[in-house]
Amino acid sequence: MGDLSEPASNVGAGGAVIAPSQEQVVTPWDVKGGSDGKIDYAKLSREFGCSSLKTDDRDLVARIEQLTGKPAHCFLRRGFFYAHRDLEAILDAKERGEPFYLYTGRGPSSEALHLGHLVPFIFTKWLQEVFDVPLVIQITDDEKTLFRALELEEAYRLGKENIKDIIACGFNPDKTFIFSDFDYVKGEFYRNVIRIQRSVTMNSIRSLMGMTQEDNIGKIAFPAVQAAPCFPTSFPHIFGTRKDVRCLIPCAIDQDPYFRMTRDVAPKLGYFKPALVESRFFPALQGESGKMSASDPTSAIFVTDTDKQIKTKINKYAFSGGCATIDEHREKGANLEVDVSIQYLRFFLDDDAELKDIEERYKRGDLLTGEVKARLIEVLQAVVGKHREERAKITDAVVQQFTAERPMTSYIDAFSHKQVQEQVVAKGKVKNKK
């Protein structure tokens, strides 16, 4: 899976999807804002055909709270995850007591993760916790070999390092299976890859993702490898031969084309369409139009940064929405929508009351940028410090625990297979069974 929140530009699949230069472009490998450098997220989800989590007559965030009995994660409350496909079908299944599972992933293109990489995993961890469901995490070391000038051995090594950072997010070891494609593509998984590849033409890959004839054949075929984890039979050690387990994918919205393709194919193969809950992109320190890049250490806070580095980076690089002089700032206040410190606090300061207080005082000019940054530095030092602490505990034995192909049926077994099967078939939700 591509980086879930920091799509790299110019590494991608050619230019067939290219729009006029002032139009925004979002593919799994290329994200360009519109003429103001910003992404119009409403337009994006409209064009992709996703639905909003909150509309006038429907609030899925409230429904999640009601179903789980837990307050929504701040990424949901604050609209960072804002779009979805078929999330209602997942919530309906939950309500009926039917099984589903989560699927997310990472393309291992860098040694250390930055906060943007962490965000989808933090959210997925929360989803796993409140729904108490199995989770599969795909490390697409094969994708990074195909799409980047990265040797296979290096992509594999980076993946193994990244797995430790992912585990440090706190996933449930009894319900989480993390796999490198180079280790796991085989058997039932490979069979699903072939079934998917057989159902997708080069033409549709071109129009969905902008592949061209100049691309290598691995790039062209890879989307099927990212699609295969959407189908439960790709994990026989978890789901056996069951085809009727739904899949929910938390991801950044640039990954949507992969799963639009998968959703087209799923019914033909007798599977449920995967559901999605989709996020905006995590901003670079330089602001929304900037690009976070693992190769530019000034663009992001890394989980390997020291307290001192965090302090320096925020003070030096975090784009300020405050005014140029103190006097002007006291008079006019800050522009919160471009201020990166406020954006970052919205992610990592869970306390709604404190956040609201900071926003209001900053907006009025009562708080200076330096003061907001000081609070952000504290918050991020705590987040990164906690991660550092957890990461240090991840031994090879722990990695082995998460990556072993082991039975994970306690959840699924809680349901009478036959009963669920009948319910589902009666509702006509699984068609074209072979």
Place this chain on the structure above:
Amino acid sequence: MGDLSEPASNVGAGGAVIAPSQEQVVTPWDVKGGSDGKIDYAKLSREFGCSSLKTDDRDLVARIEQLTGKPAHCFLRRGFFYAHRDLEAILDAKERGEPFYLYTGRGPSSEALHLGHLVPFIFTKWLQEVFDVPLVIQITDDEKTLFRALELEEAYRLGKENIKDIIACGFNPDKTFIFSDFDYVKGEFYRNVIRIQRSVTMNSIRSLMGMTQEDNIGKIAFPAVQAAPCFPTSFPHIFGTRKDVRCLIPCAIDQDPYFRMTRDVAPKLGYFKPALVESRFFPALQGESGKMSASDPTSAIFVTDTDKQIKTKINKYAFSGGCATIDEHREKGANLEVDVSIQYLRFFLDDDAELKDIEERYKRGDLLTGEVKARLIEVLQAVVGKHREERAKITDAVVQQFTAERPMTSYIDAFSHKQVQEQVVAKGKVKNKK
């Protein structure tokens, strides 16, 4: 691997390679003769860029006899295998006592094999015997799922059936590894697939094999799966991590595009280019311009045919080069080059003296077609009878013996790894090692 001797038409990859209707067309999925319906083999190998086994200043068949101390197989003596790539490098390696291995395969598109399917395996069995080398046989059940309207499960099942017929050809169980792609694509094999896919663009696949944008993405990527067995690291249980073991592929010449691609890629990945020894196509009962088809029982002799069926088919369908009336035949004699019975005898009657005698008498008109057919029927009944007998002995345990991933190092170990490595590197034959 596609059927090695009976390329199916119109199942293929689209039409980008299409030539004017009177031109011959040969791709791994489509074989069409020229305006006379015949394949011009000299032209084909010239266009592909292969070399002849026998030229004025070089006779590789004689060199094989000299190196192995065995008389050449009649498929070689009689020019059925007629072209090659780098066979001299294999023979040089043999002379120096360096290891190499054989690779062939089958695309499982039908339940029972016909004689045309058997021919490359008979030859490969002979090569294994006289060179005493390891052999890998790929069953491309994934290819048949991607290229034909064959369900995955059916392609897999047919592959398993075909394996029994292949084993019945008499391969050495200690030195032969037979694998279904659905079972074996994984690990080091998959890594090589990705390395190869990364090195080949859609453009080159299109010009080599005629793939188009309408083709499914699995077809486009599949050539890398057929290429991977050319590299010894795809079989760690046989070759460990050695990259310096050469590969020789006996196959029908329509498979050449796959291996031209592989030979382009090999040096970039630090492997030897695979060598090839390439055959003409095995003729249908209706003659060279006819098409053998597993779905048309009158076009071929199957290994499941009874003695009676063989007799009926040969008498009824084998195209005759004899004249219309006995008187005319006695006077003018037979045209051996279009006579299918003579073609088949050239494959299956090993006795050169008897064959020569039959040919001469038939050509003069001393022998009638019926008499030649009578002898052919005897010969084929013996060949098929022997196969039937051997096939009956192939239990599941025998299949397990051939398909188990097991060490097979006795041959390779006989050489000092280091010494061979040094020799080879000194000769500059392994380049671009990573």
